[in-house]
Amino acid sequence: MNTKQLHIYRPGIIPMLIIVQAIVLVPLWFYMPLWISLSTIALLIAKYLTYRFQIKIPYWVIVLLVLASLAGVYLQFRTISGREAGIGLISLMYAFKLLEAKNYRDAALILFISFFILVTSFLFSETIWMGLYLMLAMVAILMGIIALNSLHGIQGLKNIGKLSGVALLQALPIMILLFFLFPRLPGPLWAMPSDSEAGTGISDSMNPGDIGALHTFDDIAFRVDFVTKAPSNSQMYWRGLVFSEFDGFTWREGERSPLRQVEQVVSQPEYQYKVQLEPHKNRWIFGLEDVVTPPNGVFLFNDHTWRRPQKVNQRFLYQAQSYKIDYSSYKLSDWQKEQNLKLPDASNEKTKKWAIEQYATVQSAQDFISLILNTIRQQPYRYTLTPEILEQEIIDGFWLGTREGFCEHYSSAFVFIMRAAGIPARVVTGYQGGEYNPYGDYYIVRQSDAHAWTEVWLEGEGWRRVDPTAAIHPSRVDVSLQNQVGARDDWFGEFGKESGLQLPTGLLQKLSLRWDALQSFWNETLMGYDQDAQHDWLSKLGIKHSQWRYLGYALLITILLSGLVFGLWILSKSRNRDTVEISYIRLLNKLKAQGFNIRMNEGPYDISSRLEQESPELYAASKPLFEQYIRLRYQKNYPSKVAIQHFKQSVSAFKL
Amino acid sequence: MVVPKFIRNKFFTWVDSRIPQDGATELRQRNIYILPTRYGWLMLVILILILVASTNYQNNMGFMAGFILLAIGMLSTFYTYRNVRELKLRVLKPEPVFVDQEARFLIQIDNSGEQLRSTIGIGTQKKQVIYFDIPAKGKAMEYIPIKAVRRGVLLPKRFVCTSIYPFGIFQVWSWFKTQQPCLVYPKPIACPEILHMSSIGEEEGVVSQKGTEDFYALREYQTGDPIKQLMWKAYARERGLLTKEFEDKVGEHSLLTWQSVAHYEKELAISYLTDALLQAERAQQFYGLELPHKKINKGSGDQHLHHCLEALALMP
Numbered sequence: 001m002n003t004k005q006l007h008i009y010r011p012g013i014i015p016m017l018i019i020v021q022a023i024v025l026v027p028l029w030f031y032m033p034l035w036i037s038l039s040t041i042a043l044l045i046a047k048y049l050t051y052r053f054q055i056k057i058p059y060w061v062i063v064l065l066v067l068a069s070l071a072g073v074y075l076q077f078r079t080i081s082g083r084e085a086g087i088g089l090i091s092l093m094y095a096f097k098l099l100e101a102k103n104y105r106d107a108a109l110i111l112f113i114s115f116f117i118l119v120t121s122f123l124f125s126e127t128i129w130m131g132l133y134l135m136l137a138m139v140a141i142l143m144g145i146i147a148l149n150s151l152h153g154i155q156g157l158k159n160i161g162k163l164s165g166v167a168l169l170q171a172l173p174i175m176i177l178l179f180f181l182f183p184r185l186p187g188p189l190w191a192m193p194s195d196s197e198a199g200t201g202i203s204d205s206m207n208p209g210d211i212g213a214l215h216t217f218d219d220i221a222f223r224v225d226f227v228t229k230a231p232s233n234s235q236m237y238w239r240g241l242v243f244s245e246f247d248g249f250t251w252r253e254g255e256r257s258p259l260r261q262v263e264q265v266v267s268q269p270e271y272q273y274k275v276q277l278e279p280h281k282n283r284w285i286f287g288l289e290d291v292v293t294p295p296n297g298v299f300l301f302n303d304h305t306w307r308r309p310q311k312v313n314q315r316f317l318y319q320a321q322s323y324k325i326d327y328s329s330y331k332l333s334d335w336q337k338e339q340n341l342k343l344p345d346a347s348n349e350k351t352k353k354w355a356i357e358q359y360a361t362v363q364s365a366q367d368f369i370s371l372i373l374n375t376i377r378q379q380p381y382r383y384t385l386t387p388e389i390l391e392q393e394i395i396d397g398f399w400l401g402t403r404e405g406f407c408e409h410y411s412s413a414f415v416f417i418m419r420a421a422g423i424p425a426r427v428v429t430g431y432q433g434g435e436y437n438p439y440g441d442y443y444i445v446r447q448s449d450a451h452a453w454t455e456v457w458l459e460g461e462g463w464r465r466v467d468p469t470a471a472i473h474p475s476r477v478d479v480s481l482q483n484q485v486g487a488r489d490d491w492f493g494e495f496g497k498e499s500g501l502q503l504p505t506g507l508l509q510k511l512s513l514r515w516d517a518l519q520s521f522w523n524e525t526l527m528g529y530d531q532d533a534q535h536d537w538l539s540k541l542g543i544k545h546s547q548w549r550y551l552g553y554a555l556l557i558t559i560l561l562s563g564l565v566f567g568l569w570i571l572s573k574s575r576n577r578d579t580v581e582i583s584y585i586r587l588l589n590k591l592k593a594q595g596f597n598i599r600m601n602e603g604p605y606d607i608s609s610r611l612e613q614e615s616p617e618l619y620a621a622s623k624p625l626f627e628q629y630i631r632l633r634y635q636k637n638y639p640s641k642v643a644i645q646h647f648k649q650s651v652s653a654f655k656l
Numbered sequence: 657m658v659v660p661k662f663i664r665n666k667f668f669t670w671v672d673s674r675i676p677q678d679g680a681t682e683l684r685q686r687n688i689y690i691l692p693t694r695y696g697w698l699m700l701v702i703l704i705l706i707l708v709a710s711t712n713y714q715n716n717m718g719f720m721a722g723f724i725l726l727a728i729g730m731l732s733t734f735y736t737y738r739n740v741r742e743l744k745l746r747v748l749k750p751e752p753v754f755v756d757q758e759a760r761f762l763i764q765i766d767n768s769g770e771q772l773r774s775t776i777g778i779g780t781q782k783k784q785v786i787y788f789d790i791p792a793k794g795k796a797m798e799y800i801p802i803k804a805v806r807r808g809v810l811l812p813k814r815f816v817c818t819s820i821y822p823f824g825i826f827q828v829w830s831w832f833k834t835q836q837p838c839l840v841y842p843k844p845i846a847c848p849e850i851l852h853m854s855s856i857g858e859e860e861g862v863v864s865q866k867g868t869e870d871f872y873a874l875r876e877y878q879t880g881d882p883i884k885q886l887m888w889k890a891y892a893r894e895r896g897l898l899t900k901e902f903e904d905k906v907g908e909h910s911l912l913t914w915q916s917v918a919h920y921e922k923e924l925a926i927s928y929l930t931d932a933l934l935q936a937e938r939a940q941q942f943y944g945l946e947l948p949h950k951k952i953n954k955g956s957g958d959q960h961l962h963h964c965l966e967a968l969a970l971m972p
Contacts, residue, residue, distance in 0.1 A: 002777060005787045083713075108695045108824060112702055115725055119706050122717035134721055142728070142823070149824040151775045151787050163822060167735070171727035178723040185711050314714055527716045559730065567734050581768075600680075600746075 003104035012154035014051045020144040024114045027121035036088045043095035174562045183551045184531040206251040208408040225442040227272040238286040240430035242303040248347035258299045269321030277316040288322040317528045327462025340424035348395040355420035373471040407469040411452040414468040424457035440517030583651040680746045681832035696825035736826045739819045747834035755843035758801040766795045775821040804840040807969045811837035841965040844931035913946040937961045
């Protein structure tokens with residue numbers, strides 16, 4: 001192919017390349033290290049300036065810059081392979097390529113690599129917005145490619161845009177078929193590189209003292225779809241981690257082991273639910289209490305938490321059940337008892353002393369729990385997200401001093417007091433509650449629903465969940481929090497009262513729930529489509545064996561059929577539909593068949609008059625036809641359909 | 657890519673059998689060929705990369721992008737094909753040229769379709785084409801220049817009409833032929849010696865011995881004297897029609913013979929004669945040409961010059 005005439009110095013081609021690159025890089029700017037994002041922006045600006053003012057950057061400068069950015073990427077990530085480093089590197093090289101682009105080849109390379117760069121940004125986000133952005137960016141890249149391959153460059157931009165848009169629309173049905181038919185593989189092809197990014201949501205330790213202000217985010221942690229019934233909001237405790245070790249400042253997970261054998265499940269599952277867990281880059285996953293049988297590929301630990309072997313780097317979909325289990329016959333082993341009673345020496349002695357004194361006044365562990373909860377309720381304990389920072393003796397400082405804090409303060413103090421009194425106890429973190437979405441019939445659990453509560457071991461009953469935060473008197477909750485919409489209110493409802501489902505009322509709320517329902521569909525049906533889902537619908541079609549083969553067939557048929565359909569469609573669009581012309585050509589062909597030679601420069605009148613001289617017979621037969629043709633073509637009015645039809649029939653009937 | 661010669665020959669024999677032999681070629685399924693360009697292959701590699709990465713990261717958005725790309729790749733074959741289908745190509749008769757000049761084959765392309773055909777290329781081979789547009793329901797004219805290297809007849813084996821529009825990932829092309837060769841005159845080279853023109857076969861009414869270069873004398877008008885050589889000023893002064901006589905440096909005679917250059921190497925000799933013919937025509941002389949196989953009587957004018965040059969060009 002010859003591309004000399006399609007060089008990139010035609011007006012508008014370089015700015016077009018800059019715009020395409022910017023469109024493709026925009027989503028990555030939010031996820032790449034700042035200096036890489038800024039470098040790519042600077043490179044794009046530099047390209048524009050060199051183009052605008054016809055500056056030539058010496059080659060060695062570009063080489064130096066490339067080497068410097070390579071070193072930069074290595075220093076940033078300590079590697080140049082791996083996902084994050086790879087994306088950073090490829091984005092930089094992509095921008096550098098444009099800076100030194102000088103011919104068709106470079107431009108074509110940039111445009112086609114744009115498709116790949118575009119895809120890398122989906123590794124960070126797969127929202128509906130990104131889906132729309134994908135379409136926009138696709139159109140932009142296609143427009144760039146067309147402009148590059150057209151003599152007119154970016155002239156007739158509207159046309160180019162139309163052509164790209166139409167191409168994209170025509171590609172969509174094929175894409176949808178391929179999307180569902182293309183055989184999916186279960187896991188990663190190669191080991192997932194570890195992420196340098198920190199996880200979001202709840203963390204693997206808890207330091208109640210050093211948080212001056214708990215920032216709550218409305219980001220979605222996960223969505224839950226209950227198959228049958230759902231528990232009431234106040235009973236929705238999503239268990240994540242269990243902390244049983246305390247060093248005076250920080251709560252951590254203690255020693256724990258995976259359970260080989262799951263406890264005997266006697267009853268039917270109480271709740272069945274499906275979860276769409278947003279990636280949080282940690283290994284734990286959440287389940288409704290009591291957590292027993294883990295979903296596929298997840299382990300159950302002896303503190304009744306679930307753990308995945310890999311981090312949740314992509315949205316993770318799982319199904320689970322919750323059971324009511326009777327733990328009355330269970331015994332706590334000696335080391336478990338020790339683990340859940342252990343307190344650091346010479347730490348928070350005042351609270352310890354207070355707990356022992358109080359315990360002496362009651363008959364049983366159960367009474368002691370009630371006593372402490374009542375203390376919280378009756379004494380001026382306040383709930384706030386901006387408590388005073390405590391530097392040492394944090395339990396003493398909170399319980400006997402400031403008396404203000406949030407769930408972490410209350411749960412750690414509560415467990416501390418229980419342990420001081422000799423009752424095994426531990427802290428559980430996870431999420432509490434969830435917002436019901438009536439438009440999609442599921443619950444949204446947000447980061448702001450993160451919660452910490454406690455479990456107390458009662459002989460003969462097992463672990464009992466106690467939520468000391470819920471004991472705070474509603475009047476002592478920060479006003480700003482009371483007005484918050486969402487599940488947090490539920491804690492402070494009447495102590496023990498079941499708070500019913502409250503449907504949101506505001507228009508904005510309705511819209512946002514509808515939007516979330518759409519997102520849930522997007523996440524579950526489209527973005528969550530995987531091998532299991534694929535095998536699922538194949539099974540429903542009755543194909544249970546050699547599914548791969550059937551997929552292969554289907555794929556092949558799709559490609560062939562869509563090729564055929566679109567081919568015919570596209571070709572038929574450009575077919576000559578001028579009936580008069582077609583009939584006229586037929587007439588000429590019939591004359592040719594009679595041995596009459598027709599020259600290229602002859603019009604109907606010339607042919608007719610030559611016929612008159614050379615072949616009177618043919619002339620007589622064809623004269624009315626030529627007259628009709630001349631009338632149809634040269635009369636003032638647009639010819640009527642009848643006249644055209646008549647001409648067509650006459651030509652068909654023409655014979656000698 | 658190196659293809660063994662016998663395969664290439666076989667291939668083009670097959671191709672030629674599919675090219676319509678008459679003047680106009682209409683591009684249709686039968687004679688349109690399509691293959692991915694190197695950027696088509698590049699796109700395939702990128703597509704595979706996207707699908708592998710999407711499988712590894714279980715990224716369905718990546719799959720979507722990949723499949724859109726695949727679908728566009730598939731559709732691109734039709735888009736590109738649509739761009740050239742039903743074009744009618746006709747090669748017009750080229751003007752004769754001299755060796756080392758460019759023979760220009762004028763191609764007329766008719767587009768009977770409703771759509772503009774953008775960036776259509778024609779040339780002698782796919783790598784050497786000139787791009788242009790053909791408006792909807794319209795036609796375009798474009799030259800294919802070919803440098804004439806040898807005297808005689810220049811008949812390119814085949815021309816190509818090609819397009820990579822709109823995405824540059826597929827190239828369609830079609831070959832077409834012409835039956836109308838371009839005549840290539842020999843290259844004119846000035847002869848270092850004065851060519852002696854023979855006056856054998858002199859005919860009546862032809863100024864033969866006199867040249868046109870330098871003024872020599874005045875004499876009475878004789879029928880057939882070139883009109884340019886008349887002394888109009890004298891005629892205006894009513895001194896009768898006088899003819900200015902010139903002395904020609906080339907020689908006295910205006911019949912250019914092969915004999916006079918036969919002692920040179922053949923092609924050089926032909927070039928010398930060519931130059932002499934051009935000079936004679938420029939000087940508005942009457943001149944003839946005598947070659948071993950052909951004799952052209954004296955005359956002048958473009959048509960005459962063409963006959964003479966043609967005889968030289970086609971000299972075996």
